[in-house]
Amino acid sequence: MDLGVKDFCITNKPEKFENPRYFQRSLRRLKIRQRRLSRKTKDSNNRKKARVKVAKIHEKVVNQRLGYQQKISLKLTNENQVISCEDLNIKGMVKNPKLAKQISDVAWGKLLTLLEYKGDIYGCEIKRIDRFFPSSKRCSNCGYIKEDLTLKDREWTCPECHAHHDRDINACENLLQFCDGYIEWEASKSTPKEMVEIPCIKTVTP
Numbered sequence: 001m002d003l004g005v006k007d008f009c010i011t012n013k014p015e016k017f018e019n020p021r022y023f024q025r026s027l028r029r030l031k032i033r034q035r036r037l038s039r040k041t042k043d044s045n046n047r048k049k050a051r052v053k054v055a056k057i058h059e060k061v062v063n064q065r066l067g068y069q070q071k072i073s074l075k076l077t078n079e080n081q082v083i084s085c086e087d088l089n090i091k092g093m094v095k096n097p098k099l100a101k102q103i104s105d106v107a108w109g110k111l112l113t114l115l116e117y118k119g120d121i122y123g124c125e126i127k128r129i130d131r132f133f134p135s136s137k138r139c140s141n142c143g144y145i146k147e148d149l150t151l152k153d154r155e156w157t158c159p160e161c162h163a164h165h166d167r168d169i170n171a172c173e174n175l176l177q178f179c180d181g182y183i184e185w186e187a188s189k190s191t192p193k194e195m196v197e198i199p200c201i202k203t204v205t206p
């Protein structure tokens with residue numbers, strides 16, 4: 001399983017789960033409510049009511065996101081005996097402001113926690129793989145590492161064996177091969193990929 005922004009997660013079957021972007025979708029409503037809240041007089045009853053309305057939007061997003069993650073983790077742990085995925089060290093990740101907002105909406109960390117929790121119940125082992133393993137840059141056909149692959153390259157052709165890859169499905173293939181012991185990987189050889197910081201979404205209490 002590979003985790004992405006455009007698609008929430010992708011498996012080697014291949015199967016793609018889209019990213020519903022619940023936070024982005026509520027952003028307009030949230031801005032309106034927050035503006036109204038800012039106009040209310042301090043300590044007034046109307047201000048209290050307005051604050052509850054803002055909090056409810058945040059709560060809805062959290063619930064929608066959790067519901068979606070519950071559904072995916074249930075399906076994946078029911079259908080598989082082993083799932084290998086990247087071990088995302090979300091807290092330790094480096095900044096990329098462009099992506100940060102999108103990724104906080106994707107909330108991979110929660111999915112991994114849910115997978116492990118449900119995996120215990122349904123007998124599915126979750127294998128976390130070294131996050132420096134170049135799952136996207138490696139050609140799953142011949143092992144060539146395409147160092148200049150960027151986040152924009154959704155598809156690419158291997159210059160060595162000319163295999164054409166869908167970026168995410170190729171990454172899944174690599175994670176699976178790694179998990180099965182086909183690939184030996186030394187951490188020292190690896191190049192950290194572009195990483196991002198995950199800001200936590202807090203309820204606004206002005």
Ligand SMILES: [Zn+2]
Pocket residue numbers: 139140141142143144158159160161162163
């Ligand atoms: Zn190749």
